[in-house]
Amino acid sequence: MSVPSLLDHVVIAGPDLPALVDWLAERTGVTAAPGGVHPTGTANALVALTLNGARAPHYIELIGPDPAIAHEAPPTTFGIHELDGPRIVTYAVHPDDIDAVVAGARERGYDPGDVWDLSRRRPDGVLLEWRLTRGDTGFEAPFLIDWGTTRQPGLDDLPTLELVAFERVEPDPAPLRAVHDALALPEGALAEVVAGEPARFRLTVRTAEGETVTL
Secondary structure, eight states: OOOOTTEEEEEEEOSOHHHHHHHHHHHHSOOOEEEEEOTTSEEEEEEEEEETTEEEEEEEEEEEEOTTSOOSSOOOGGGGGGOSSOEEEEEEEOOSOHHHHHHHHHHTTOOOOEEEEEEEEOTTSOEEEEEEEEOSSOTTSOEEEEOTTSOOGGGSSOOEEEEEEEEEEESSOHHHHHHHHHHTOOTTSSOEEEEOSSOEEEEEEEOTTSOEEEO
16 A cells, blocks of 8 residues: 655545535544635535644545535536545646646646646635646546645645555556556656556545544
8 A cells, every 4th residue: 555645635526515524524533624615616625634643735625516505406526416425536646847747748648638727715715726637537547736825725724634545446557557657757656556346546544543444
């Protein structure tokens, strides 16, 4: 088991954000803190991930439809409209130069997508802004994120869990490993791809009581 060195955050999505917060709390004893709302009609809640007992720039993002507004249809962000329960859908990594990584990957045959400017507003009114890739490929590949001058949310005063491991399980690891090679990030920067079924992400955390939980 391993922890990707450039991990920014793990995205766990669901069709109901309060139910998603309860789901994580039942499994880990940790209640995620409200994160904020997005222009896409979604909202999130956050849990910081410590590493070897120290605060690290890693966190869990729970994301679902904003419960404060009425939705004519579920948001499509991270495929929420297709979910019937919680699912680890993808993850983000933070390279030193997002534009250079995108350009290099395209030269090597993989398009991570264009870099977009996005934002959300915290409950205290502070606006967070960042840049990320939004490609048309599946969520099994990470997306890239650049926080610029915004403080990375995992470093804020949040409830915490200890990060033990984060991996991607694939029946045929070769295609995803080829994508990872095209991104050309340092060795160990991305989630390890391991053979197995069904295809899924596997996040292992340790609670304050020392219990190891795999989500």
